[in-house]
Amino acid sequence: MERAIADQLEALHPDAFGWALHCCAGEHGRAEDVLQNAYLKLAQQRAQHDGRSSFKTWWFGVIRFTAHEEFRRLRYRESLLGKLLLQLTGDAHDPQPSPARKMELDERTAELRRCLAQLPARQAEVLHLVFYQDLTLNEAAEVMRVSIGSVRQHYERGKARLRTLLQPEHLHETAV
Amino acid sequence: MKPQSDDDLLEIFSHARRHDREDAPAWRPELLDGPRQRPATPLRWIPAALVAASVIVVSVFITHAPVHELRLSEALPPLFESQPGELFASMEPSLMTFEAPSDFLLPDSLNPYNP
Numbered sequence A: 001m002e003r004a005i006a007d008q009l010e011a012l013h014p015d016a017f018g019w020a021l022h023c024c025a026g027e028h029g030r031a032e033d034v035l036q037n038a039y040l041k042l043a044q045q046r047a048q049h050d051g052r053s054s055f056k057t058w059w060f061g062v063i064r065f066t067a068h069e070e071f072r073r074l075r076y077r078e079s080l081l082g083k084l085l086l087q088l089t090g091d092a093h094d095p096q097p098s099p100a101r102k103m104e105l106d107e108r109t110a111e112l113r114r115c116l117a118q119l120p121a122r123q124a125e126v127l128h129l130v131f132y133q134d135l136t137l138n139e140a141a142e143v144m145r146v147s148i149g150s151v152r153q154h155y156e157r158g159k160a161r162l163r164t165l166l167q168p169e170h171l172h173e174t175a176v
Numbered sequence B: 001m002k003p004q005s006d007d008d009l010l011e012i013f014s015h016a017r018r019h020d021r022e023d024a025p026a027w028r029p030e031l032l033d034g035p036r037q038r039p040a041t042p043l044r045w046i047p048a049a050l051v052a053a054s055v056i057v058v059s060v061f062i063t064h065a066p067v068h069e070l071r072l073s074e075a076l077p078p079l080f081e082s083q084p085g086e087l088f089a090s091m092e093p094s095l096m097t098f099e100a101p102s103d104f105l106l107p108d109s110l111n112p113y114n115p
Helices: A003-023 A028-043 A055-078 A080-089 A099-104 A107-118 A121-132 A137-144 A148-166 A168-175 B004-023 B046-063
Strands: none
Touching (some): A003 A028, A003 A121, A003 B004, A055 A137, A107 B004, A121 A148, A121 B004, A148 B004
16 A cells, blocks of 8 residues: 555544544444445556545545445345344444443433434534535545535535524433 | 514524534544545345355255155056966956867968968
């Protein structure tokens, strides 16, 4: 692997983890697995940056795709057949964070994650990419592989809906 | 540049970002060094196990299959309970088969028992 790419990946690593965490609905363990699998794709040259988009948007697209693959795998594992096989192999995996981990989770961050989880996936994605990752709407459209018009629509609707969900009285309702 | 009105959302996301950064796993450059051995998936052995199980079932079926030694004629119940004997034994012999004591006087062409 080229030194320049490795340096870029290292610089992006914390944000890449934040993006993986968002793609995995805040599940720390799954996010680590997804990021590791994405690095593996690079190491095995199953994913290569062709220069058509910026490195960051391309890399975030790879992580997003890998998270979707992981989600499909998880859905299979949660199916009846998958559960049966897990019982047979004894390879049970608890996707829920441990109680200690839950205690560590910052309350404000947890609230934000709860509210984002109530939004349509595209709206939550674009809000994360713009406000958390500081991407432009064009860059968010590249990562999400949708048109800029679609991203703009998700962005505006998502912002309005998130503000409503973050209202104290609404937070109280969802907590109850 | 984000409009001023989005500052509330920016502040919330920035807080989450700072929190996640503290929580992020350490950077491991060795992940990029070369192909890593993929962990063995629990499903990998399933086709081999299915083939082995099939072979065992087929071999058990072949070796322990019941042998059918009875013939059909013996397996079927008898339709008539009768004493064995000559067929049509009770019938009179016909004229054609009748052998008279003077048959030896007949010419050879008319005597079927003396060709």
